[in-house]
Amino acid sequence: MRTIALTNQKGGVGKTTTAVNLGASLAKLGKRVVLIDLDPQGNSSSWMGININELDKSMFDVFHGDVTISDILHETCVGNMWVAPSNVALAAIERTLVNTKENDSILKNSLSPLQDHYDYIILDCPPSLGLLTVNALTAVREVFIPLETKVLALNGLVTLVNTVNLVKDKLNPALEVTGIIACMFDVRTTLSNEVVKRIKDKFHDKLFNSVIRESTKLAECPISGQPITLYAPESRGTQDYMDLAREVIEGEKKK
Amino acid sequence: MRTIALTNQKGGVGKTTTAVNLGASLAKLGKRVVLIDLDPQGNSSSWMGININELDKSMFDVFHGDVTISDILHETCVGNMWVAPSNVALAAIERTLVNTKENDSILKNSLSPLQDHYDYIILDCPPSLGLLTVNALTAVREVFIPLETKVLALNGLVTLVNTVNLVKDKLNPALEVTGIIACMFDVRTTLSNEVVKRIKDKFHDKLFNSVIRESTKLAECPISGQPITLYAPESRGTQDYMDLAREVIEGEKKK
Numbered sequence: 001m002r003t004i005a006l007t008n009q010k011g012g013v014g015k016t017t018t019a020v021n022l023g024a025s026l027a028k029l030g031k032r033v034v035l036i037d038l039d040p041q042g043n044s045s046s047w048m049g050i051n052i053n054e055l056d057k058s059m060f061d062v063f064h065g066d067v068t069i070s071d072i073l074h075e076t077c078v079g080n081m082w083v084a085p086s087n088v089a090l091a092a093i094e095r096t097l098v099n100t101k102e103n104d105s106i107l108k109n110s111l112s113p114l115q116d117h118y119d120y121i122i123l124d125c126p127p128s129l130g131l132l133t134v135n136a137l138t139a140v141r142e143v144f145i146p147l148e149t150k151v152l153a154l155n156g157l158v159t160l161v162n163t164v165n166l167v168k169d170k171l172n173p174a175l176e177v178t179g180i181i182a183c184m185f186d187v188r189t190t191l192s193n194e195v196v197k198r199i200k201d202k203f204h205d206k207l208f209n210s211v212i213r214e215s216t217k218l219a220e221c222p223i224s225g226q227p228i229t230l231y232a233p234e235s236r237g238t239q240d241y242m243d244l245a246r247e248v249i250e251g252e253k254k255k
Numbered sequence: 256m257r258t259i260a261l262t263n264q265k266g267g268v269g270k271t272t273t274a275v276n277l278g279a280s281l282a283k284l285g286k287r288v289v290l291i292d293l294d295p296q297g298n299s300s301s302w303m304g305i306n307i308n309e310l311d312k313s314m315f316d317v318f319h320g321d322v323t324i325s326d327i328l329h330e331t332c333v334g335n336m337w338v339a340p341s342n343v344a345l346a347a348i349e350r351t352l353v354n355t356k357e358n359d360s361i362l363k364n365s366l367s368p369l370q371d372h373y374d375y376i377i378l379d380c381p382p383s384l385g386l387l388t389v390n391a392l393t394a395v396r397e398v399f400i401p402l403e404t405k406v407l408a409l410n411g412l413v414t415l416v417n418t419v420n421l422v423k424d425k426l427n428p429a430l431e432v433t434g435i436i437a438c439m440f441d442v443r444t445t446l447s448n449e450v451v452k453r454i455k456d457k458f459h460d461k462l463f464n465s466v467i468r469e470s471t472k473l474a475e476c477p478i479s480g481q482p483i484t485l486y487a488p489e490s491r492g493t494q495d496y497m498d499l500a501r502e503v504i505e506g507e508k509k510k
């Protein structure tokens with residue numbers, strides 16, 4: 001079972017869009033996928049049609065040890081893909097767990113029962129490096145970093161890689177950045193190309209070849225309740241995420 | 256003195272780009288502007304050329320009552336515009352101030368000494384609704400909401416407006432959403448137009464007429480150390496932010 005945190009403290013870079021659409025593409029290729037929403041804004045939960053204002057139990061309750069992840073899994077319109085949803089209650093975690101001993105490993109412990117039942121566990125992280133993201137980094141073996149192909153992308157990358165290394169040292173020796181995903185690639189300007197080139201220079205062995213291009217369909221589908229693979233199966237958005245999914249699956253040989 | 260929080264919990268919608276470029280445009284039109292960076296990622300501080308890894312004193316120290324905002328103001332390449340910078344130390348605020356009595360009003364108190372010295376205080380908020388944003392909302396009279404003209408924009412708007420109303424009720428009766436700014440407007444697709452139309456239907460009296468269009472120059476200038484008004488004075492980015500600044504100044508008559 002591969003456990004992957006989709007992490008980038010910069011806002012709006014494509015974490016949620018990748019969580020949902022890479023997840024759905026992996027499921028379409030036959031993998032059993034659990035998407036864990038770790039953002040109190042619940043974007044990936046709402047995207048998949050879950051009413052986050054009427055959640056009986058959510059990731060908040062998992063963090064408090066009241067339920068397991070299996071207890072809160074929702075089926076989705078995608079065969080082989082389930083969602084463990086979140087809502088604003090999760091924001092309180094940063095405060096309520098501050099004084100709990102071993103508060104970084106709570107999520108790690110809740111992932112182990114899933115071991116033999118699923119192929120991919122994907123964690124959609126919020127735009128910050130707080131307790132929720134640290135829990136994600138402590139719980140998984142792999143980090144994928146979605147990046148918007150704009151100049152600010154690289155500044156944040158250094159801070160993020162430092163945080164990953166810190167968690168690796170202190171809490172989770174198995175942790176690796178195993179992928180960087182160029183998102184929202186603007187085919188009309190040279191800027192995107194230059195940014196990808198600079199990421200390649202610095203992180204060539206990590207950057208996926210599949211680039212996710214800007215596409216109106218990808219911007220539209222979050223309120224459709226469907227991932228791009230169902231909303232617009234012939235679109236460039238589906239092409240790009242399916243290409244990425246195949247590349248991710250190829251990486252299984254090294255694990 | 257107008258005090259304005261640039262707030263939206265959604266990531267990457269243009270809060271920082273607006274803080275820097277609206278601030279610089281107001282300064283170009285003769286206003287004395289203080290830009291307060293409230294994001295531990297320090298994007299607006301770095302943008303204006305401040306080395307956030309070597310900050311002697313920052314907003315963190317203001318929150319701890321060790322210095323005043325005046326003590327930490329940096330001059331910038333823009334006449335009439337100063338920056339009160341932040342860096343990652345600020346992230347600790349969410350935890351260290353949790354148990355402090357009246358921890359929502361710390362920023363409000365630190366703004367009052369600035370009253371007669373400046374025309375505009377602009378607060379660049381992080382992508383969350385935590386203690387830093389609540390402090391911003393408690394400290395100011397006005398909220399401007401930058402929105403990316405994509406479908407997800409409207410979902411988050413409801414949550415944000417609810418939070419503003421909550422702060423207004425409990426902590427700051429003078430607080431008003433006085434502006435919504437359509438950012439990153441994509442002129443090539445109909446999607447942006449439809450989103451603006453829907454915002455207009457719901458919030459017609461708040462939406463600024465000036466729309467900020469997508470522009471490569473705006474995406475490039477964050478690492479130049481300059482706002483768009485200096486980096487590319489003839490560009491559409493400068494046009495749009497100068498138009499917005501004039502519209503904002505017109506709003507002074509109602510204050």
Ligand SMILES: Nc1ncnc2c1ncn2[C@@H]1O[C@H](COP(=O)(O)OP(=O)(O)OP(=O)(O)O)[C@@H](O)[C@H]1O
Nearest residue numbers: 011012013014015016017127213214215219266405
């Ligand atoms: N390839 C793309 N083409 C067009 N629009 C996109 C693309 N990828 C993402 N978007 C849109 O850009 C916005 C930001 O994307 P998304 O929400 O996935 O980022 P995020 O990193 O999860 O943001 P946050 O930090 O707020 O969690 C959304 O409106 C999304 O629909």
Ligand SMILES: Nc1ncnc2c1ncn2[C@@H]1O[C@H](COP(=O)(O)OP(=O)(O)OP(=O)(O)O)[C@@H](O)[C@H]1O
Nearest residue numbers: 011150266267268269270271272382468469470474
């Ligand atoms: N009008 C525009 N045209 C092109 N690029 C833009 C425009 N406005 C913002 N950007 C770019 O989009 C990205 C997100 O913008 P910005 O950092 O201002 O958003 P933010 O709301 O402050 O994000 P965060 O939530 O992470 O603080 C940045 O790379 C920025 O340079």
Ligand SMILES: [Mg+2]
Nearest residue numbers: 015016039043
């Ligand atoms: Mg997200």
Ligand SMILES: [Mg+2]
Nearest residue numbers: 270271294298
């Ligand atoms: Mg910002």
